[in-house]
Amino acid sequence: MKLLKNIAFVFIVYLVAGCSPAKKKVPVVGFIDAFEDATIAQARAGFTDALKKGGYSEADKTVKIEYRNGQGSIPNVIQIANYFIHKPVDLLATCTTLSTLAAVQKTKTIPIFAMVSPTPERMKLIEMNTGAPANLFGAVEDLAYIDTSFLLIPQLLKPKMGKLTVGIVYNDAEPQSADALRQIRALAEKNNINILATPVVTSADAQLVTKSLLDKNIDAFFALPDNVVFASFETIVKSCDEKYVPIFTSEAGLVKRGAVVAFGADMYQWGYQAGEQAVQYLNNNSTKGLQPEMVKVRNRVFNPTVAAKYHIAIPANFKTVK
């Protein structure tokens, strides 16, 4: 029984000590990440750096950024959103669609600065009477950029024979991936390109699915930047390299990891842009003049090692990936 008492005592001490004082000195940011991923994590770094540049840094004790990660579980993400809302934090920063969605559904008052998320229309968050959620800000993305990034393939690559064939794996559990694929199919039809697409649900299946596509004599591989592709990209690169098939994508981080070229958002800049909005809110203590913005910085980047390997001539307006 003594042990039980000790545990209870420690628990009570913890609870009492854990209560935060009612008086808030520094603004508190609640950062919700949905899952663990190195490429996605760049957005958080960008967001934090933007706050620092705006005069809000944890080192100087001018802001407190509470970070929580749902580790890929929806119940966790919901609890995190609840935790921050009831704390309450001054603003929420949400990274990836799931976090943004959970936050939007749980609060109508705390400003939400989203990053690595699609537009409210794409997330189906537009209400008939009131439009987009009034407390949703940050940097968002629609599908227009997909056209440009996909059309890099016919620009830079000649088909082995006849029609250009492009293989795509996509996570059908992510709305933006399924939407992007629809867009690509329409685009491919106009440009006389053949699309072979296979859904992949977990990163464990990625290798098998990629190899099955590569067996169908594809000219190029297009990687849609979703969480399964992020998680299993090295496998995809390895399989494509064996078959001498170049990978095109729409995210700079994947170029660093072995794709040839990309035109698309830069994760760090994406987070940075959302962070700039958060700074504006913290400075004025008002969301006046703020709204969800389209991602501003889209890069044309290429990986020189991979481009040389596949003998692909890269136009002058592309930058080497850092």
Added chain:
Amino acid sequence: MEFYLTALIQGLCYCTLALGIYISMKIFNIPDITTDGSYTLGGAVTAVMLMHHQPVYVVLPVVVLAGAAAGALTGLIHTKLKINALLAGILVMTALYSVNLTIMGRSNLPLIGLSSLFTLANISNNPDLNTFWIAFIFILIATLKIDYLLKTDFGLAMRATGNSESMIRALGVNTDRMKIVGLALANALTALSGYLITQYQGFADISMGIGVVIMGLGSVIIAETLINWLRITSVWGSLALVLGGAILFQFVLAFTLSSGVDAIYLKAVTAIFVLLIVGLPRLTRRAA
């Protein structure tokens, strides 16, 4: 403290899932993996029907039937085709992914500006409290019904199927039918959890069911530990502890989140807390 109220609500929403796992465990002595799919099925049906402006009391029986159909299918595969129960569950769960995606039409459906079960009545002005009372009443009614069912001759035969199938068969009970009906019931309860959670979190997602069987299993095993420790024999007491297990599981997660441990250790710390809880009986016995 309000945050813990939301954790309590989330725990309540998972109570029917825990009851479902409890029943399937009683029948098979192994967990029913169909859970991952039938939970999402409940969520998918709820989201689509609410988006088509169906009232929640119409959605409810449809969700129950959909979940029951999924469970019955697992039962049929297991009993008629003599497929291992675990594999039967895995097969149905895998197939349900496509079914759910077809029902939803896309992988994620937010419920924007729609009424839900939790806006049906106005018990309290505080929305969280209101949600809590509605969830509490809902779970209470569901548990009372299950309690009644398990006490009937049918329920007794169903529970006994898990304990000693050969004896029950010798008594003239059709154990195949017991398994099919039992699994249908378990998965109907699981789908109810999907129904509640979808309305509580405000969206349905194709991946919402991933790992949910583990959560239910955790809740049930916590409950089993306490049932054995406290030597509880009544059905009602056991069910109450299963509900307690589901709520406790969410509380542990909430406590871990609010304690501010590094995100990397979230799952490990949650596991350690659960281990402490289920290990307590043994520890106290040693200490006493």
